[in-house]
Amino acid sequence: MSIVSASLDHAGRPDRALNADALAADARRESRGLLALLSPGLFLVFAVIIVPIGWLFWLSLFDETGQLSAANYARFFEQASYIKTFVTTFKVAFIVTGACVLFGYPLAYMLSQLPRRAASICLIFVILPFWTSVLVRTYAWLVILQRKGLVNSWLIDLGVIGQPLPLANNFSGVVIGMTHIMLPFLVLPLYASMKTIDVDCLRAGMNLGASPAATFRQIFFPLSLPGLASGVVIVFVLCLGFFVTPALMGGGKVIMWAMRMEQTTSLYSNWGAGAALGVVLLGFTLALLGLFQWLLGARATGVWSQR
Amino acid sequence: MTKRLCIHGLTVAGLLASVAVPASAADTITVASWGGTYQEAQTKAFFDPTAKDLGITIKQDTTNGLDDVRLQVTGNAVKWDITELGADECARGSKEGLFEKLDYSVIDKSGINPKLVHDDWVGISYTSVVLIYRTDVFGDKGPKTWADFWNVEKFPGRRALSGSQATETLSVAALAKGIPIDKVYPVDIDGALQSVDKVKGHIDAWWTSGAQAMQLVKDGEVDMASIWNGRAGTLKKSGAPVSFSFDQGVLTADCMVIPKGSKNKDVAMKALAKFVSPDLQANLPLYVDNGPANEKAFETGKIPPERIKDINSAPENVKKQVLQDPAFWRDTLVEATEKFNNLIQQ
Amino acid sequence: MLLSLAQSALPIAIGGIEKRFGGVSVLHDLGLDVAAGEFLTLLGPSGSGKTTLLMILAGFVRANAGSIKVGGEEIITMPPHKRNIGMVFQNYALFPHMNVFHNIAFPLKQRRVSATETAERVERALDLVQLKGLGERRVDQLSGGQRQRVALARAIVFEPRIVLMDEPLSALDKSLREHMQIELRNLHRRLGMTTVYVTHDQREAITMSDRIAVMNAGRIEQIDQPEVLYAKPQTKFVAGFIGESNFVPVECRNGSVWYEDRKLRMTTAAPSAGRHLMVVRPEKLRLINGEQSGDVNALPATVGDVIYQGDSFVCYATLRDGRQVTLRDYCRSDVLAKLPGPGEPITLGIDAQDVVLVADQ
């Protein structure tokens, strides 16, 4: 009886292929299962990222009296110090990122050319600072760079300089300290991407008549760009939100955005004042990431290939 | 039937709770202060004797200031029963309604400067901002007044002022203009800012913490600075070549409050009364350089006479200093600080 | 322009090459001459030093001793980019950040060839490797075979004196590989560049090469034309590596060669006294009746198994000394008619002219 009805069913609906419904149901079950597996992660993202950021944004829209207002944002234009802080923040981020590239690229290149054993030993030295706190490292730089610090005493003892160089408690102190702290964030992704460059590509370059310098310029360097780009993005974004080093090494004259957030949060009785700073920083960071993404995306579509 | 059981259950739970509160929870209060050696001194001077006298347990925590209180109160998660704040923070928090009213029938306010006695906060101790200079640079002919500090020709050298405490720096800036100590308040903010503007090109560091101020002077990174007297005393005791006095110091008070919503308000009130009593107040200078807020402490005979002259709130020393007015800064802090920040930033 | 290669092809004279990697000797006193325009294959098992030799030729690996002369000019210390030698790498080594056109134009750019001429030559090279119109493609959009062709075009577009190829077809599937073998062969015929080709595939070597140098453990065992190499292997290694071989132990005494109690008939002179191996290719053996006669040597044996393969059959037989030999023959009807069954005694015949002896190491 059931066999008959089943065959009738088939005969009655010739457009349904064999087991199509069961297979579709199976596919749905699979994607539901996948979603179920993802849901703790999605929930976490929602709870620890979306909600607080939404809340931050919401808060930034209220003034001290709890009224909906743009006062927290208007302040950035009324008080020149916010613009200054903003400019300082980007200036520091640019210079530190530049310094990281300047020191990090040759370092990563050297590491990538070393035999594996030697490279992993050197890599430990690159990673080592990660194991000490930023605070400790910054104080160490203070000891090294200040007026009566190691560098100045040596240079004066050697007679290289008569007056101590102003290395700490100013802009250069911030840049030196931050460059040191950010360097591994540039070197590690760069090194990883350099390691994936096929030696045969470089050999092919030379074989085809390019001098070692030309091979570096035309093959190695372009192939290392994705790693360089991700390192630059990481360093730049981290710089934008940096607090400890500029606070300790800047002598109070180099005020970066995160320091401003701290000041503002304790100065104003409404959270919105600080929240607005957070929203602005987040906005600029996202915009920058978007820009980088666009540039890197363009590379994949061939704009960067040589013409 | 089910409903009645429910109500019944709730009543029982309520009864149990009301019985349980005085028996155990009220025995314990939590007090938050700034941590470090200051809080250790307070523990010996105030907390331990109070706990013993009242037969309660005092748990301790540390605070970062008004933000923390605001977060607890506005978030309905009050952990502390008493917390210490700077006096200007107290004034601002009071305006925001973050604190419980104090019961001055429990707390004896006599001996405390009336400027530090308010509905919902009361002074607990004093810190002074003093001028410190390195004797290895200036001998004993260093800058003695803020006018000297501002005089870069007569006293060449590297300088640091507080960048985080605009109120204190503006006060010393007013003094630097030659304003007598009893005329500093109310501060002419624009005048003080002009004064800061004059010296800012010669300031090598704007410190943001007491530790940083100390480190700057200790390492010779600067030759003169404004600094908190506690830090200055520590430096001197450690043998650093420094000199400072209370002349033209700026006295800033710390206060204590009961955050709004404290669950042990009554016990906290009793404890706070103990903290500000002359007897316990007199303990404080035995352990730390922050002077007692209650001047009757100096009449208890507990403090050795040779110690009294080093205490910033001793009557002799108070005369040489400006007392910072919390009420003034309550209303002007934001604007003054924004202008100040604008001025000192590179 | 590409067709002018034939005139510019140069001979290579390699001599006394020594190479050690950290004390381990990889090439021993290696010498090799490649004629101008010749297609020479280095054939050997993996690890025999083929790639190392090629890298030394291209200049990427520094030899410990030796000489490489191209057209009489010593290049052993010349940096790679000045050697003017084209190379096709095993994994192609195309530049992933450039499209097909720029990959092929790369060597021309280094030589400052004008834009119009570059476009022209790249176009012709693309045409030559049958990739017309694919210049704008990204490298990762190409199939394996197409990449192979781009690599080839890039290696010849600048008209190098010599082209080196290191197992260029090993990543391709079988049918494509066979197709490319013929294409490469034809390309070489047209362009006539001196080519050193590396493979471990003996069929590929035989199909493509003018001559094959068989390498083993850092030495060249034998260099010959493929048919000579096959017919007259000089060592047991060569005989075993190229084609299938049965090895039959023989002994030389009193100026003649003996298999057990039979004197072998052969057309070459007897070697030195002592033990040797007779190399017998399966297809050189045939089934004969009775005793050896005329120029045929007879080897009595017992049939183990007969496997029918359609066009041919394989017969596994055991010689009287217990040694297994293989016989292969086509399925002609006269042969099929007298196919023995398992266990039957048979006599295997080998012509005197097919007898090849190698030293028994």
Ligand SMILES: Nc1ncnc2c1ncn2[C@@H]1O[C@H](COP(=O)(O)OP(=O)(O)O)[C@@H](O)[C@H]1O
């Ligand atoms: N860079 C190197 N370092 C150490 N040994 C190597 C190196 N390159 C090759 N060899 C060794 O040299 C021998 C020959 O290698 P290779 O030339 O790659 O052989 P083939 O290409 O014939 O497979 C191998 O034993 C190999 O392990």
Ligand SMILES: [Mg+2]
């Ligand atoms: Mg190889």
